[in-house]
Amino acid sequence: MKSMSATMRRVWRRAIAVVCAVACVFAVSACGSSDEEGKIRIGIKFDQPGLGFKKSGTYVGFDVDVARYVAQELGYSEDQIIWKEAPSKQREAMLQNGDVDMILATYSITDSRKNAVSFAGPYFVAGQDLLVRRDDTSIKGPEDLNGKRLCSVTGSTSATTVKEKFANEVQLMEQPGYAECATALFSGIVDAVTTDDIILAGLASASRGKLKVVGKPFTQEYYGVGIKKGNKAFAKKINAAIAKMIKDGSWERAVKDNTRGTGYTPNAKYNPPKPTEGE
Structure with a gap:
């Protein structure tokens, strides 16, 4: 058999390089997907002290505590939670695009928002x-x-x-x-x-x-867990977890731990709320 010409060798080298490059792209994509496999993605605020706050690579606050509790009741351990920042104006899009599984980010339940997403909860009533x-x-x-x-x-x-x-x-x-x-x-x-x-x-x-x-609230804001629109089964599971958190005292401890030293107490007329939204 005659040896391959220099031109043919160059053609084959280019073809192999292209195949390798494509394979690498797919490998990276697959790795990115597998990083989130078997985990729950939760949207929170990163800049709200006492509620959702990113501090030295850790996440603290009342919303975070509720999210951890709910995730645990859903069968996820701490290392199976992926925390994602959920700015107010991006929350609906994040749920609609499937970037997160649920959002706990001082997310008030409103009729206009329910046109785009669904909610579980409420887990807190603010003013x-x-x-x-x-x-x-x-x-x-x-x-x-x-x-x-x-x-x-x-x-x-x-x-x-x-x-x-x-x-x-x-x-x-x-x-x-x-x-x-x-x-x-x-x-x-x-x-x-x-x-x-x-x-x-x-x-x-x-x-x-x-x-x-000031201490003179003039509205009631029902905080819900944002989920993808129409997922009633998921809402029911989240509601059961919130109800358990309230019943076993973890909810009250989370409120006190995250508002310590401020003199703040939630309005007892509305708190703790009954989580029935979305079912």
């Missing part, structure tokens, strides 16, 4: 309130917001509520996260921050006494 500087005595409730500069997060129900109820009375600044709102409050750019009281309690705790919660 919208105001956060101000410790020495500010001019704001004692929402009725004192006339002419004030207010900060909330883009895509949150808090921003919507302020626009609907106080649009002619306040200047509203919207930021991507509550940490940015707290910074604006510290620096005097805004006079108050508004969102759910338990979120504000976490920010007040992180401020080391420089900020305070």
Whole structure:
């Protein structure tokens, strides 16, 4: 047999290189998929002290504690949880695209959101309130917001509520996260921050006494576990886990542990709630 010509050898080398490159791409893709196989992907906030907060590679907060408990009841250990950041304005898309299996990120159950996703829960009922500087005595409730500069997060129900109820009375600044709102409050750019009281309690705790919660909530926000639309069987399992957490005292301990030192207590008229959503 005659030896292969130099031209043919070059052609074969190129063909083999292409095949190898394609094989590598598929191998990497397969590895990426297998990393999440057998695990549960949970969306949380990374920037909300007391609720969902990423700290030195670990995740802490009330939402995180509830998520861990639910995951355990669903049969997942701690090392089988993949935590993913779920910013307010991206939550529906993350569920619709299958990026996460569930979201616990101060996610209020609303009719408009239920057009896009389903919920389990609720696991907590918060109330919208105001956060101000410790020495500010001019704001004692929402009725004192006339002419004030207010900060909330883009895509949150808090921003919507302020626009609907106080649009002619306040200047509203919207930021991507509550940490940015707290910074604006510290620096005097805004006079108050508004969102759910338990979120504000976490920010007040992180401020080391420089900020305070007014303590006059003016809404009820039912926190749900966001899931893909129509998954009633999954909602039922999550609800059973939440009910068990409330019954065995873990829910109350989680609230106390994550709001310690703030003087915050949940509204006993609404808490703990009965988880029946989505079934």
